[in-house]
Amino acid sequence: MSSNQIKVELTSAKKQKPDFANLPFGKIFTDHMFVMDYTEGKGWHDARIVPYQPLTLDPAAIVFHYGQTVFEGMKAYLTKENEVLLFRPDQNMKRLNRSNTRICIPQIDEEFALTALKQLVAVDRDWVPNVEGTSLYIRPFIIATEPYLGVAASKNYQFIIIMSPVGNYYAEGINPVKIAVEQQYVRAVKGGTGNAKTAGNYAASLAAQEVAEKSGYSQVLWLDGKENKYIEEVGSMNIFFKINGEVVTPELNGSILEGITRDSVIHLVKHWGLPIVEKRISINEIYKAYQDGLLEEAFGTGTAAVISPVGELYWNDEKLVINGGKIGEVSQKLYNTITGIQRGTVPDPFGWNVKVEDEEIILAI
C-alpha cells in the first residue's frame, strides 16, 4: 500500500486546543486518528484517517478477554523553525513488529505504517505544541477484534494511531525521583512477554506501583523473576547507573524491553568516549557500590520522560541517596542532548530525526 491509498475524512467539528503551557499527560487527544483493518486471508486493508472517535467492538472481541494487543509510544516535536520532527520512528515500527511476533499478531508493513503516521501528524500539525518541554505523544497500537471466546490468535485486528499533546511526564519535571526496589511482585521472566510492548506487562505492574506510591515512591525498580536479585527495569523505563566513572545498564536478556531511548543513550555515551557496559547487575552490586561511595548516578530512560534521574533507592529498609538526591552530570547532559536533538537545537550526529513534510492527502469520497 502506498500513501495515496490512505483515505482521509476530515472532522467537521475541530476541538478547541488546550492551553499548551498546562498540558496533562495522555488525557487530551487530537482531532484525527489513523485506522487500518486486518482480515484473515485479505491482510491489512482500508487504511484511513478519520475524526477521533470511539471504537465499536463486539463484547467478545479477543482483546478484552485474552489481551492480544501490542503498542508503541513515540513523540513529535516542533522546532524553532516550525518544522515537525519524529525521533527514530523506524525503530518503533520495528519493535512493534517484534512485539507482534511474540503475541501472534500479523506483521505490519513498517514503511507504510510510518507513511501513515507522518500523514496523520501532518493532518493534525497544529496539535504539535509549541511550548518548551511539550511534545505530541503518539500511540500506535493493534487490537484483536474477532468475537471468539476460544483461546487462540484472532483472525481480525485493527491497527490504530492516536495522538495526545503532552507536557512533562512527571509534574515535577526533570527533578530526581525516588524509587523503591520491588521485592514482592515480578514484572516479567525469561520466556514470558517482558521484551514485548504488550498490555499484560503493564497490568501486572499496577499493584506494585500502587504500593510504592503509598509509601512516597514514584516508581519501582524491578528485579528478575528467577532469582529476584538482578536488576531489570524501573517502572516502565530502562535503568542506567554510573559507578566509579563507568555507565552500566542491564543487558537485554529476553525479559527487558528493548528501549529506544536506552539504545540512544548507549550510542551517545559511546560517542562521547565514556566507558559503558551492558551486563547482568545484581541489586547487591549496586548496594556495595553505594556503600563504597562509587554509585555516582542512576537514571531511567523512556519515551515519556526521556531521562528520569533517580535521587533515592529504597531497599531492605534502607534509603540509598544518590548524588545527594540531585541530578548527575551525565544524566543532565543526556537529557539536554537527546531533547536538544529531538527539538533540532543540537546536532543530530546519528541522523535520528525524521522530518514530517506536508504529505499528499486523498480526501475520502
Place this chain on the structure above:
Amino acid sequence: MSSNQIKVELTSAKKQKPDFANLPFGKIFTDHMFVMDYTEGKGWHDARIVPYQPLTLDPAAIVFHYGQTVFEGMKAYLTKENEVLLFRPDQNMKRLNRSNTRICIPQIDEEFALTALKQLVAVDRDWVPNVEGTSLYIRPFIIATEPYLGVAASKNYQFIIIMSPVGNYYAEGINPVKIAVEQQYVRAVKGGTGNAKTAGNYAASLAAQEVAEKSGYSQVLWLDGKENKYIEEVGSMNIFFKINGEVVTPELNGSILEGITRDSVIHLVKHWGLPIVEKRISINEIYKAYQDGLLEEAFGTGTAAVISPVGELYWNDEKLVINGGKIGEVSQKLYNTITGIQRGTVPDPFGWNVKVEDEEIILAI
C-alpha cells in the same frame, strides 16, 4: 444494590437459535447481556440487562493499552426436568474479586453479581441448549474504560456478562489429547499474575500454543518460570496425574490458577477415599514414574472441557504414552460424576448446584 435495581431492556429482534446439536465453542452469543458501570467516587452503578450489542469505547481506554481486565468462565446446564443449574457460581465471583485485587480493579458485590447473573440467564433461558454435551457458557468480565495513556489504575470500569451456547470444547469430545511439554516459553512466575484470571496470561500463551499445534499437539504443559522444571498447568487448565494409585496435582504456589474444577476434583477424589496430594511435582518425577510403569493417568481440568484426559506427553524428543493413549478409570469417573452433578443426573453431595429461578424483572422505562 438489590435485584430490583437491575433494569431490563428486552430486545425487539430476537436472533434465530443455532442448531444446538452442532454448536461451536464461544462464537454464538445470546440475545442479551448484563452491563454495570463503575465511576470513581460513585462506585458500581446503572446495573442493566440490555440487548447483546457492541461496546463503544474511547480508543485511549486503558484496557486496550495496559490490559487492566479480569474475567471468569462458568456454565449453566439444563436438566431433564427442564431446570437450569449453575455450577458453583459463588466460587467464580470470589475468584473474580481475587483477580480484581491483583489487577487493581475495585471489588464487586459478589452476591449482587450472582443475582444479576441469574436474572440474565432467566431472561435468555431458551438459549440454554437441551442437547447432550451442550451447555450455556457464561463469561463475566471487567474492563478499564478510562481514556488515559499514563500507566495507572483506571478510574472507570464496566462489568459485563455475555453468554454463549456451546458444544464440547474439543471437537473430538472426551478423547485423550496430546500435550507437548513447553521448554521455551513461560506462562507465569511467582510474583506475577499467574493466579489471576487476567488477559495478559492468555496473550502470553498464544505463541507456545501455535508451535505445539503445528507439531500436532493440542496444548502445552507449562513448567515453572524460575527453574523450568516444576509442572504448573496444561494449556488453560489445571493438571492432575495418577501415579501408582495416588492422584497428584501441583500445589497452589502463586503462579497457578486456582481452578474451580480443580477444587471440585480434589473434593470428589477425597470423598471417594482415594489418596490425593497437592505438591510440587517436577517433570523429571513424571518421567521417572513413566519409566517405572507407574504413570497411570493424566488429565486437565477446567470449566470449558471439564476433564480433558492426556493420552500422550511429548518431552525431550520422547513420546510418553499414558494408559495406552486411552482415557483412565479415574478420569472417566470424574468426568461422569462432575458432568452428572452439573446436569442433575447424579447426587450433588456438596451442594454445588445453584438453581436459576425465574427472577423478578424490572423493565426499563
